[in-house]
Amino acid sequence: MTVRSHRIPPTTPGAVPLRRALRDWQAAVVRLDAVDPVTTELVRLRCASHHDCRT
């Protein structure tokens, strides 16, 4: 996997309501339990790898 450098500073301010809404949506998705935890984690890590997301 190629790890890229930051293209904009991580501390760049953005629209707070949008970031909050995105966070709330992701939290709601994580709370779903219809898919088993191992499959969920595999998908999450695969997506994180492809998106170079280190959080």
Added chain:
Amino acid sequence: MRVPVLDEASGVASALADNHAAALAAVEPRLLEIARLRIAQLLGHLDELSCRTPGPAGPVLEEDTVTALSSWPSSDRFDDRDRAVLAFVEQYVLDVATVTDEQIATLVEHLGASGVSDLVHGVLVVEQRMRLTLAWQRLGLEATA
């Protein structure tokens, strides 16, 4: 058919709707509209293609601009800023991992870092929402988001 995981109790459906509304509020309407319609063209999302985001005095985009959208690299209805956004959007939809440093640098020149941050968040929301509704439609599920 209902989508059980999106029952209101899960909070996902309402969170997705809130997310979409926040994206519409945070990103300049013209830019998000050309992004939304180009994504719809690339994904073949007919419902999204058939609707227009309203502005204060009619649709955000003139219909001639919508018609020219697929020829944005050469059409004079799009300026350099539009083209920077559309180049990014196309690469994002085709393979997000291949968005280049140069594409982001060009966006920063036009929008500033905060503008790019909001645009990327907005495009993410619009694109994921479209992919979700397409997947639900293919599965014969009710697309409610």
